Amino acid sequence: MIQNIISKKNSFANLDDAANVVLSLAVFIGVWQLVFMLGIWPKIALPSPLIVAESFAKIILNHTLLQGVGVTLGRLLVGFAISFTLGMLIGFTMIRFKGFGKTLNSFSAGLLSFPSIAWVPFSILLIGFNDLGILFVVIMSSIFSIMISTYGSIRNIPPIYLDAARNMGAKGLSLFSHVTIPAAAPSLIVGIRQAWSFAWHAIIGAEILMSIVGLGHILSVGREFLDMGQVIASMITIFTIGLLADRLLLFKLEEKVRRKWGLDYHR
Amino acid sequence: MTKLQAKNIVKTFDHNGNSVLVLDSINLNVEEGDFVCIVGPSGCGKSTFLNIIAGLEQPDSGEILLNGKPISTAGPDRTMVFQEGALFPWLKVIDNVEFGLKIAGIPKDERRLISQRYLDMMQLTKFADSYVYQLSTGMKQRIAIARALAMDPEILLMDEPFAALDSQTRDLLLVELQLIWERTKKTIIFVTHNISESVVLGNRVAVFKNRPSQIKKEITIDYRRPRLSEDENLQKYYHQIVQELKSEVKAQIKDEFQ
Numbered sequence: 001m002i003q004n005i006i007s008k009k010n011s012f013a014n015l016d017d018a019a020n021v022v023l024s025l026a027v028f029i030g031v032w033q034l035v036f037m038l039g040i041w042p043k044i045a046l047p048s049p050l051i052v053a054e055s056f057a058k059i060i061l062n063h064t065l066l067q068g069v070g071v072t073l074g075r076l077l078v079g080f081a082i083s084f085t086l087g088m089l090i091g092f093t094m095i096r097f098k099g100f101g102k103t104l105n106s107f108s109a110g111l112l113s114f115p116s117i118a119w120v121p122f123s124i125l126l127i128g129f130n131d132l133g134i135l136f137v138v139i140m141s142s143i144f145s146i147m148i149s150t151y152g153s154i155r156n157i158p159p160i161y162l163d164a165a166r167n168m169g170a171k172g173l174s175l176f177s178h179v180t181i182p183a184a185a186p187s188l189i190v191g192i193r194q195a196w197s198f199a200w201h202a203i204i205g206a207e208i209l210m211s212i213v214g215l216g217h218i219l220s221v222g223r224e225f226l227d228m229g230q231v232i233a234s235m236i237t238i239f240t241i242g243l244l245a246d247r248l249l250l251f252k253l254e255e256k257v258r259r260k261w262g263l264d265y266h267r
Numbered sequence: 268m269t270k271l272q273a274k275n276i277v278k279t280f281d282h283n284g285n286s287v288l289v290l291d292s293i294n295l296n297v298e299e300g301d302f303v304c305i306v307g308p309s310g311c312g313k314s315t316f317l318n319i320i321a322g323l324e325q326p327d328s329g330e331i332l333l334n335g336k337p338i339s340t341a342g343p344d345r346t347m348v349f350q351e352g353a354l355f356p357w358l359k360v361i362d363n364v365e366f367g368l369k370i371a372g373i374p375k376d377e378r379r380l381i382s383q384r385y386l387d388m389m390q391l392t393k394f395a396d397s398y399v400y401q402l403s404t405g406m407k408q409r410i411a412i413a414r415a416l417a418m419d420p421e422i423l424l425m426d427e428p429f430a431a432l433d434s435q436t437r438d439l440l441l442v443e444l445q446l447i448w449e450r451t452k453k454t455i456i457f458v459t460h461n462i463s464e465s466v467v468l469g470n471r472v473a474v475f476k477n478r479p480s481q482i483k484k485e486i487t488i489d490y491r492r493p494r495l496s497e498d499e500n501l502q503k504y505y506h507q508i509v510q511e512l513k514s515e516v517k518a519q520i521k522d523e524f525q
Contacts, residue, residue, distance in 0.1 A: 160349060163318075163349070164349060164353035165366070165370075166323065167323065167347045168343050169371055179355070182358075183357070261356040262399070262400020
């Protein structure tokens with residue numbers, strides 16, 4: 001019954017949210033149109049919403065957009081999968097070997113704030129002007145966030161959970177999979193969301209500078225041909241994909257865990 | 268038959284670089300089916316002693332014998348009910364109760380039978396699919412007891428399990444626990460700082476001294492069950508323990524203000 005009430009409440013909230021989104025979008029486009037009509041900037045620097053819509057239609061119809069999105073998402077998923085797996089494994093190793101963990105934790109903190117674009121020259125010279133080079137940038141930009149959050153989330157598990165589990169006979173792998181991972185999950189997911197957004201920043205940056213296909217490349221072509229319509233259209237695409245991935249996947253996951261734990265009742 | 272034997276248990280803690288002697292040679296024998304309560308001033312090491320029996324902490328010297336055999340690691344033959352319940356918030360109530368059985372590799376059908384039995388015993392069957400946050404503190408402690416009993420342990424260890432409860436709920440659970448003990452014939456060691464709780468529950472009450480701790484006195488309470496905490500006839504045991512503890516609590520307070 002409680003579950004029922006919660007889901008009912010959520011569907012009302014969703015309706016409310018949808019109305020808010022439509023309203024905000026309408027206001028945004030309205031202000032944009034107004035600024036356009038005031039003529040502060042030349043048309044080439046700030047096109048109207050309609051012109052951008054036309055550019056959108058153009059890159060959709062000639063398939064550049066779909067192809068670009070496909071390439072970018074493909075690279076992103078491969079890069080993120082590698083950085084997720086590797087980052088988790090290194091994080092677990094950091095827990096297992098305390099001295100190593102402590103050292104690597106401070107080291108990673110430095111690299112966490114390192115701008116992803118700054119990896120580009122290094123990657124071009126080390127690996128080359130190719131897909132692997134782009135993957136390298138994506139991995140280096142997101143792996144430290146995964147490592148640090150794996151390490152931190154496990155270290156912050158209340159000891160009583162581990163004591164209780166050991167008391168009931170859990171140890172080694174069973175302790176790890178039945179207690180360590182689920183107990184660390186709420187804060188681990190926050191770190192994964194952060195890593196995902198870092199990877200997303202990195203892929204677009206890397207594609208602008210070192211790719212001849214992909215969303216970042218479409219953006220950079222728009223700049224070269226002074227086609228602001230295309231620039232804004234690709235920016236909107238990037239924004240939308242980023243938002244959808246977070247809301248539909250990662251945020252959903254986080255909400256699910258928080259609900260289970262009863263963390264949804266913060267006032 | 269002797270179920271559990273603690274022999275010369277010594278434990279020191281490191282406190283800001285100083286070594287503090289907490290348990291100074293504790294000896295305790297617990298018979299099969301016995302209900303032993305441990306009381307003592309706060310910080311005297313009674314929970315530490317219980318953790319050592321559970322195998323969650325290692326003593327500096329001395330040993331614990333279970334059925335005559337020394338134990339060294341934590342194990343499901345000595346399940347513990349913790350003060351805060353320590354239920355897992357990511358699992359439903361029923362999965363919490365079945366946790367240890369699952370770890371032991373018991374098949375699902377069998378697990379369901381066992382967990383149903385103990386949920387019934389605790390009158391919490393209809394909360395089987397709830398999550399922990401949906402329960403009151405009293406319900407959480409009952410689930411924790413069900414979880415510990417489901418393992419069918421040799422000995423049940425309870426570390427101030429009722430300390431966080433309101434007094435009405437505690438009184439109910441004090442009776443309930445006695446009935447469960449009579450029904451399951453489990454050997455129980457129950458740590459508490461609440462004297463009346465120990466008098467209601469224990470066949471025997473072991474009074475711990477202030478740090479460095481030893482067992483100051485063991486008091487046998489031979490009285491019919493189920494006992495109620497308001498029973499006048501328990502008063503004399505209560506006062507006897509208060510007398511024993513008075514000087515220890517004074518010593519403990521003096522220690523803390525030094």
